[in-house]
Amino acid sequence: xxxxxxxxxxxxxxxxxxxxxxxxxxxxxxxxxxxxxxxxxxxxxxxxxxxxxxxxxxxxxxxxxxxxxxxxxxxxxxxxxxxxxxxxx
Numbered sequence: 001x002x003x004x005x006x007x008x009x010x011x012x013x014x015x016x017x018x019x020x021x022x023x024x025x026x027x028x029x030x031x032x033x034x035x036x037x038x039x040x041x042x043x044x045x046x047x048x049x050x051x052x053x054x055x056x057x058x059x060x061x062x063x064x065x066x067x068x069x070x071x072x073x074x075x076x077x078x079x080x081x082x083x084x085x086x087x088x089x
Contacts, residue, residue: 004029013042015081017074021053042088044081048074 002022007014007030014034018027024047031045048070052059056074061067 002026002030004033006030007033010034010037013039013081013085015044015078017044017046017048017056017077019048019051019053019055042085044077046074046077 002016002018004026010033016027016031016034018024027045027047031043034040034043037043048055050066051070054060055067056071060071062071
């Protein structure tokens with residue numbers, strides 16, 4: 001579970017890709033706290049309102065067209081995020 005208080009301790013760029021099963025208010029609060037960090041421009045957040053928790057991992061159903069579409073989207077985003085962060089170090 002996402003705890004907005006944990007965002008205070010984040011010391012590096014952070015990507016948050018939450019599903020419909022995560023508490024939106026808590027994820028919003030977590031992301032809001034990250035906006036005050038000196039690396040805020042490197043952070044990324046996207047909510048996947050149509051996806052269940054685990055859609056891009058063990059609970060994913062890649063035979064389902066929407067799940068596959070969002071699976072590809074999140075992995076493309078993660079790859080771009082990591083490239084952006086690692087290239088700037």
